[in-house]
Amino acid sequence: MMDITLLGTGGMLPLPERSLTSLYVRCGAQALLIDCGEGTQTAIRRSGLRFKNIEGILITHFHADHISGLPGLLLTLGNEDRTGPLHMFGPAGLESTVTSLRAIVPELPYEIVYHEYDPETLNAAQFPLAGLEVTVFPVDHTIPCLGYRMELKRPGKFDARKAKALGIPQPLWSRLQKGESIDGYTPEDVLGAPRRGLSVLYATDTRPVPAIAEYGKEADLMILEGMYGEEEKQARAEYTHHMMMQEAAAIAAETGARRLWLTHYSPATSDPAEYEEALREIFPGTLAAADGESITLQFDKE
Amino acid sequence: MMDITLLGTGGMLPLPERSLTSLYVRCGAQALLIDCGEGTQTAIRRSGLRFKNIEGILITHFHADHISGLPGLLLTLGNEDRTGPLHMFGPAGLESTVTSLRAIVPELPYEIVYHEYDPETLNAAQFPLAGLEVTVFPVDHTIPCLGYRMELKRPGKFDARKAKALGIPQPLWSRLQKGESIDGYTPEDVLGAPRRGLSVLYATDTRPVPAIAEYGKEADLMILEGMYGEEEKQARAEYTHHMMMQEAAAIAAETGARRLWLTHYSPATSDPAEYEEALREIFPGTLAAADGESITLQFDKE
Numbered sequence: 001m002m003d004i005t006l007l008g009t010g011g012m013l014p015l016p017e018r019s020l021t022s023l024y025v026r027c028g029a030q031a032l033l034i035d036c037g038e039g040t041q042t043a044i045r046r047s048g049l050r051f052k053n054i055e056g057i058l059i060t061h062f063h064a065d066h067i068s069g070l071p072g073l074l075l076t077l078g079n080e081d082r083t084g085p086l087h088m089f090g091p092a093g094l095e096s097t098v099t100s101l102r103a104i105v106p107e108l109p110y111e112i113v114y115h116e117y118d119p120e121t122l123n124a125a126q127f128p129l130a131g132l133e134v135t136v137f138p139v140d141h142t143i144p145c146l147g148y149r150m151e152l153k154r155p156g157k158f159d160a161r162k163a164k165a166l167g168i169p170q171p172l173w174s175r176l177q178k179g180e181s182i183d184g185y186t187p188e189d190v191l192g193a194p195r196r197g198l199s200v201l202y203a204t205d206t207r208p209v210p211a212i213a214e215y216g217k218e219a220d221l222m223i224l225e226g227m228y229g230e231e232e233k234q235a236r237a238e239y240t241h242h243m244m245m246q247e248a249a250a251i252a253a254e255t256g257a258r259r260l261w262l263t264h265y266s267p268a269t270s271d272p273a274e275y276e277e278a279l280r281e282i283f284p285g286t287l288a289a290a291d292g293e294s295i296t297l298q299f300d301k302e
Numbered sequence: 303m304m305d306i307t308l309l310g311t312g313g314m315l316p317l318p319e320r321s322l323t324s325l326y327v328r329c330g331a332q333a334l335l336i337d338c339g340e341g342t343q344t345a346i347r348r349s350g351l352r353f354k355n356i357e358g359i360l361i362t363h364f365h366a367d368h369i370s371g372l373p374g375l376l377l378t379l380g381n382e383d384r385t386g387p388l389h390m391f392g393p394a395g396l397e398s399t400v401t402s403l404r405a406i407v408p409e410l411p412y413e414i415v416y417h418e419y420d421p422e423t424l425n426a427a428q429f430p431l432a433g434l435e436v437t438v439f440p441v442d443h444t445i446p447c448l449g450y451r452m453e454l455k456r457p458g459k460f461d462a463r464k465a466k467a468l469g470i471p472q473p474l475w476s477r478l479q480k481g482e483s484i485d486g487y488t489p490e491d492v493l494g495a496p497r498r499g500l501s502v503l504y505a506t507d508t509r510p511v512p513a514i515a516e517y518g519k520e521a522d523l524m525i526l527e528g529m530y531g532e533e534e535k536q537a538r539a540e541y542t543h544h545m546m547m548q549e550a551a552a553i554a555a556e557t558g559a560r561r562l563w564l565t566h567y568s569p570a571t572s573d574p575a576e577y578e579e580a581l582r583e584i585f586p587g588t589l590a591a592a593d594g595e596s597i598t599l600q601f602d603k604e
Binding site for chain 2: 014016062064100105
């Protein structure tokens, strides 16, 4: 099960009813955050989410609207008596950028562990975080920028008949089921083929690039920027390396995703929902998400 | 006339209904801002105020709750096509702190001019900004911290009889009235004694110090921190160099101020207004201000 909450849907600058871009992903008692624009802290409180659960923060790029809320959030994590390390992932230059921002929060009671990826040379990389497998890949913006895919894997079905036939003591079953090897037995001995897990793809700010469709293949949820909806903004989107709502919908249609949430709207777009009907002609599962949009993704019944 | 808007009243961390500390002071088409915590930009929009009017930003100290909204605000000032310089005033170290924060807004279309005051050696200093005379003085916090007084001066009454007697041509009258010397005539030739102007004092985060009462003497409005209202927090206020609501009210009573607004509440204080009745026993003009509190101060009728 994954709980996804879109904390903010604003691009460029915060508006009274639209915080800057940030996503909160929870898997049990563990959580991660993608981007941290101004207003993220307040949005976490408003959505009733917890700061303590946050194990790591993934940054897409260093434009202010994606990271301006970080110093305040780091301070709040400290005020919540955090002592365990906070993992941060982002483009090359992450540590130096965050260190600069920490001019106003020089003292924290926990360590920050930095994991940098250079979008210029990266093909894709994977790391575990908050119970999920995260894939990081480069996208195409005016400055180096990363996209992220989060997957909750699902093991095969436990075959009790096999376990009995092998004479595996029953107390070991649940550990084998969770993927542990024990007393010479391996999960493969008792589990069927891996089943469909859950996956969420997040990409903003970027032009459409093949990697988004590749890593978003059959995603349960794609979250893509919808900077502009007006056709006449196409040239501007190309010039500023942003994505049109229609381009986002076309990618979701191509990948066989189950749902698409749009985010990172231009401040000039006062009502993104007015584009929804037309966008659903391109991809029926399109939602012009608003701040606080949230969903619980569940494994398929099988 | 001075328009005063308390954009945020929160201390330490932003809450959904309480932004971090910031004050917007407008005098005609000119404005200044004191402090710029996270949420300041949104609060400016919510109050229907303008970014373009802001000529300068005064910073009290470098704790995150007083400056975390600055990088985003600087970016927004740039997006509003500002080209004229922005003046920044604050404790020694201002330029290096703001330069660090600008890691995420490296390019701006306007210049920032820094004016630093060292609270360790400063007695008091004055400078003109946004049509006001500003006095800056040191206060007593855990790190170097400044208080500010803003005064709108009011010239003496224009004496038309005197002007006629001196044979001053009528087209020059309004310029003399505004304080200009012209064609050998001086304002003193035609103006009575200076009249009571308007003054606002702003001090947070600090223990009560004599300078606050001194520069807040007969202020039209004092804006002081009311970090805690519970008596049992006195020791904590002393230890963390903050001010109790009761201490703020006592200062206002001592100075003969006309009004007191409390601000910079502890996040644990969910309803500052519950202390108002008791505080008005100390100083009747006390208001436990909330975000967006605003007033237009007018010259006395005379």
